[in-house]
Amino acid sequence: MINSVGREIPDTIAGFKSMIPFRGAFEKGGSSPDFPSKKTRLLQGNRKVLTSMREALEKVGVESGMTVSFHHHFRNGDYVLNSVMNEISKMGVRNTKIASSSIFPCHEPLVTLIQKGVVTAIDTDYMTGPVAQAVSRGLLEAPVTLRTHGGRARAIDDGDLHIDVAFIAAPTADVQGNINGVDGPSKCGSLGYAVPDASHADKVVAVTDNLVNYPLTYVSIDQTHIDYVVKLDKIGDSTGIISGTTAITRSPIALKIAEYTAKVIEASGLLQNGFSFQTGAGGTSLATASFVRQIMKERKVTGSFGLGGITGFFVEMLEEGLFKALLDVQCLDLKAVDSLKKDLNHIEIGSSMYANPRTKGNAVDMLDVVVLGATEIDAEFNVNVTTGSHGDIMGGSGGHGDAAEGSKLCIVVAPLIRSRLPTVVERPVTISTPGEIIDVFVTERGIAVNPGREDIKQRLVDAKLPVVEMEKLRDTAKRICGKPTPIRFKDRILAVQEYRDGTVIDVIREVE
Amino acid sequence: MIGRAALFVPVDSPSMINNCVVFDADSLIFDLEDSVLIDEKDAARILLREALETLDFLRDKNVLVRINAPSTQFWKHDLMELIQSEVRGLIIPKATTAGIEAVDREITKLEKRYAVQHRISLVPIVETALALETVDQILNSSKRNIGILFGAEDYAADMGIQRTKEGEEISYARSKLANAAHAFGLEAIDTPFTDMQDTEGLRKDAARAKMLGMTGKTAIHPKQIDHIRSVFTPTQEEISQAFNVVRVARKNRERGVGTFSLDGRMIDPAVIARSRFVLKLIGAEEGSSK
Amino acid sequence: MVTTVLKKHEKGTRREKESVIAVEKESSAGKATKDDIFVLAKPLPKDGGVGISLSSKVLKLYGDRITETIEQKLNDLGVKDVQVTVDDYGALDYVIKARVETAIRRMRK
Numbered sequence: 001m002i003n004s005v006g007r008e009i010p011d012t013i014a015g016f017k018s019m020i021p022f023r024g025a026f027e028k029g030g031s032s033p034d035f036p037s038k039k040t041r042l043l044q045g046n047r048k049v050l051t052s053m054r055e056a057l058e059k060v061g062v063e064s065g066m067t068v069s070f071h072h073h074f075r076n077g078d079y080v081l082n083s084v085m086n087e088i089s090k091m092g093v094r095n096t097k098i099a100s101s102s103i104f105p106c107h108e109p110l111v112t113l114i115q116k117g118v119v120t121a122i123d124t125d126y127m128t129g130p131v132a133q134a135v136s137r138g139l140l141e142a143p144v145t146l147r148t149h150g151g152r153a154r155a156i157d158d159g160d161l162h163i164d165v166a167f168i169a170a171p172t173a174d175v176q177g178n179i180n181g182v183d184g185p186s187k188c189g190s191l192g193y194a195v196p197d198a199s200h201a202d203k204v205v206a207v208t209d210n211l212v213n214y215p216l217t218y219v220s221i222d223q224t225h226i227d228y229v230v231k232l233d234k235i236g237d238s239t240g241i242i243s244g245t246t247a248i249t250r251s252p253i254a255l256k257i258a259e260y261t262a263k264v265i266e267a268s269g270l271l272q273n274g275f276s277f278q279t280g281a282g283g284t285s286l287a288t289a290s291f292v293r294q295i296m297k298e299r300k301v302t303g304s305f306g307l308g309g310i311t312g313f314f315v316e317m318l319e320e321g322l323f324k325a326l327l328d329v330q331c332l333d334l335k336a337v338d339s340l341k342k343d344l345n346h347i348e349i350g351s352s353m354y355a356n357p358r359t360k361g362n363a364v365d366m367l368d369v370v371v372l373g374a375t376e377i378d379a380e381f382n383v384n385v386t387t388g389s390h391g392d393i394m395g396g397s398g399g400h401g402d403a404a405e406g407s408k409l410c411i412v413v414a415p416l417i418r419s420r421l422p423t424v425v426e427r428p429v430t431i432s433t434p435g436e437i438i439d440v441f442v443t444e445r446g447i448a449v450n451p452g453r454e455d456i457k458q459r460l461v462d463a464k465l466p467v468v469e470m471e472k473l474r475d476t477a478k479r480i481c482g483k484p485t486p487i488r489f490k491d492r493i494l495a496v497q498e499y500r501d502g503t504v505i506d507v508i509r510e511v512e
Numbered sequence: 513m514i515g516r517a518a519l520f521v522p523v524d525s526p527s528m529i530n531n532c533v534v535f536d537a538d539s540l541i542f543d544l545e546d547s548v549l550i551d552e553k554d555a556a557r558i559l560l561r562e563a564l565e566t567l568d569f570l571r572d573k574n575v576l577v578r579i580n581a582p583s584t585q586f587w588k589h590d591l592m593e594l595i596q597s598e599v600r601g602l603i604i605p606k607a608t609t610a611g612i613e614a615v616d617r618e619i620t621k622l623e624k625r626y627a628v629q630h631r632i633s634l635v636p637i638v639e640t641a642l643a644l645e646t647v648d649q650i651l652n653s654s655k656r657n658i659g660i661l662f663g664a665e666d667y668a669a670d671m672g673i674q675r676t677k678e679g680e681e682i683s684y685a686r687s688k689l690a691n692a693a694h695a696f697g698l699e700a701i702d703t704p705f706t707d708m709q710d711t712e713g714l715r716k717d718a719a720r721a722k723m724l725g726m727t728g729k730t731a732i733h734p735k736q737i738d739h740i741r742s743v744f745t746p747t748q749e750e751i752s753q754a755f756n757v758v759r760v761a762r763k764n765r766e767r768g769v770g771t772f773s774l775d776g777r778m779i780d781p782a783v784i785a786r787s788r789f790v791l792k793l794i795g796a797e798e799g800s801s802k
Numbered sequence: 803m804v805t806t807v808l809k810k811h812e813k814g815t816r817r818e819k820e821s822v823i824a825v826e827k828e829s830s831a832g833k834a835t836k837d838d839i840f841v842l843a844k845p846l847p848k849d850g851g852v853g854i855s856l857s858s859k860v861l862k863l864y865g866d867r868i869t870e871t872i873e874q875k876l877n878d879l880g881v882k883d884v885q886v887t888v889d890d891y892g893a894l895d896y897v898i899k900a901r902v903e904t905a906i907r908r909m910r911k
Contacts, residue, residue, distance in 0.1 A: 485864070
């Protein structure tokens with residue numbers, strides 16, 4: 001055969017593949033049937049940038065029965081999910097599955113969409129607010145799939161959770177779809193939870209309110225994953241976005257818990273050079289981090305990394321040299337965002353690297369200590385962070401199960417009683433994280449150690465910390481609060497709580 | 513026993529009542545006086561009575577109650593409500609000789625009427641110039657007295673002097689009270705430090721009180737407790753010396769010897785009593801769940 | 803006549819309703835804040851019976867128990883004709899008992 005530049009090309013070479021002769025640049029002959037590709041080629045002159053959500057939806061071919069995904073880096077300041085779903089609804093599309101890494105009170109409009117049949121399934125790691133309440137009342141026909149953050153990455157990577165279109169709220173995007181979260185009026189920092197979506201969704205749409213010229217220099221997710229860029233006036237409310245962190249608690253009870261927790265960490269023997277640490281953003285977590293920081297300074301300990309969920313507090317520790325690096329899957333405040341942008345040792349990581357158990361190594365498996373919360377815990381240390389004691393869904397695993405399993409020492413902290421509701425119970429309403437990976441439970445009235453960790457228990461006793469049996473805490477709480485009316489459940493299952501590996505650790509039934 | 517750190521617990525707050533045992537105060541002072549509005553005195557009284565009756569976690573704590581001053585119309589109602597609960601100690605504000613005598617009489621009457629098994633102690637609060645001047649009479653006026661509390665804010669107001677953080681203006685009062693307390697073998701508890709943000713100031717203030725011979729201090733917020741306790745806790749050396757003295761004294765007593773020499777020091781009954789007090793102060797710690 | 807005055811608690815805690823009592827009318831005790839319970843007691847005509855109306859932060863789990871506690875206390879106090887309305891924020895039994903007793907005593911004063 002003669003190709004289009006006049007060269008003789010044999011049809012085949014013995015023992016080699018068959019060959020297709022060159023037909024001209026820019027694939028004038030169309031894409032080869034031997035090299036099919038899911039990804040479409042974007043040629044110069046084709047525009048990725050669109051100015052209306054409707055156009056994007058039409059171009060990606062949204063139709064009924066599809067799965068659309070979102071990240072929750074905008075927390076309760078997100079406009080994108082509602083904006084996309086509103087448009088989808090107007091198009092007459094129905095039976096959509098929402099795969100959002102979390103759902104917040106601002107997503108209330110979803111309740112109406114559920115009622116109308118526009119949304120018929122939800123797949124998420126965490127949910128609170130009107131949507132969670134509506135699900136608890138049985139509004140959604142199909143059970144919700146609840147995962148951990150690492151489990152969601154695994155499910156997307158493995159194909160368990162197939163995403164037709166991923167909508168990625170992008171604080172800054174260039175015209176080719178390179179995006180980051182560190183610049184722009186809606187900046188949120190790390191875009192970690194959007195990474196698996198960008199890699200595996202059939203179509204990916206970046207939604208931005210800050211479009212810049214090519215090329216973007218700090219890139220969280222690059223253009224090779226992005227089909228379209230939609231420019232809107234505003235994609236989020238910055239006060240809601242940067243609302244992740246509170247101040248260090250002033251509650252004397254919470255401070256007591258924090259003080260004990262820091263002492264547990266100190267007594268564990270893990271607070272040495274190379275120490276790695278993850279904790280949350282609530283008042284008690286920050287107080288704990290503050291005490292740990294003090295001890296590290298006194299003992300002149302240089303940690304290796306802080307992980308999370310990064311707050312300005314951890315940034316200060318990085319800048320003080322107490323950590324060599326921060327691995328950031330989510331920024332919780334403005335200080336963290338700005339540090340991520342400027343500091344080379346503050347590293348943005350995707351949720352797979354953060355916590356996917358089925359990948360070639362993840363960050364939580366390298367963790368020394370994590371401090372987590374709990375709504376309920378039983379004498380076997382099984383933890384509930386999915387439902388309240390009254391049975392309604394108000395939360396979800398988030399990163400709980402991932403960090404608990406990966407860390408060397410997992411400490412769960414909580415006040416013994418919250419407004420007459422005991423934290424230590426006979427039977428948690430839901431088990432989100434199994435007791436075998438929870439090592440220590442700290443309350444203001446004592447510290448319980450999992451029988452599987454005699455080594456830790458001895459160290460705490462030697463450090464003269466108030467070690468008690470879990471049963472004693474449970475009985476104390478019961479005595480103080482009195483016996484509650486047992487909650488009764490119907491048969492109907494409203495949600496399925498998965499563990500990070502995709503197996504089902506519990507189901508959430510409808511309350512009578 | 514009042515101890516090194518006594519935490520004031522405002523009785524109008526169920527949250528505080530529920531949680532006050534969590535902090536390592538040597539004693540808890542439930543307050544029916546200044547932290548309770550006049551219209552709520554009745555509610556506070558009843559709430560406290562129910563709490564003491566029901567909350568078993570209060571039972572193994574040193575519980576004291578600051579009732580209303582004998583010059584008010586409330587104190588008798590306070591006593592009536594509390595007499596059948598487990599309260600072992602009452603703190604009497606704006607103490608005067610006549611006032612303490614009246615309280616003592618009323619308690620004795622009620623103890624008999626209700627066949628109360630345990631003995632109720634008293635802790636007068638010295639808050640006026642007259643009270644300071646006549647402190648020995650106040651202490652003599654009742655055998656129930658186990659210590660004195662100093663109320664510097666009211667005292668300064670009475671004296672017409674300015675209160676300062678450095679506290680030079682109350683040095684004399686502190687010394688006099690510490691002296692009187694020691695003379696009668698009682699505890700001397702210092703006034704609260706009101707700037708909750710100033711930890712350094714709190715420690716300095718407590719140290720000054722200790723230097724003048726006071727044995728403990730009140731805390732108005734849980735976060736003050738650890739600081740106060742550490743200032744008023746005897747040093748390791750003081751503690752081991754005290755152990756020695758008490759141990760040897762016990763042996764000598766069996767042999768009928770009252771005064772003796774130990775490590776070059778003269779040990780007389782006064783020294784033995786002080787050593788016992790030191791042990792009692794930290795013995796309170798050993799009894800807790802640590 | 804009952805005058806209801808909305809006052810801010812001096813220490814800056816949350817809202818507190820206080821009824822100014824005149825001629826044995828309704829009275830209240832407690833505060834609508836964490837761990838406490840606001841109790842409103844209204845006298846009913848003689849032998850009008852005892853009515854309890856409850857709103858609670860922990861209604862599902864402790865509603866029955868709270869009602870029981872209130873009933874028991876009213877019984878102990880020998881009250882036969884009162885309408886009790888409560889707004890509960892996770893108060894323990896001893897707080898409920900104390901607030902009910904206080905409200906009744908104030909009503910009877």
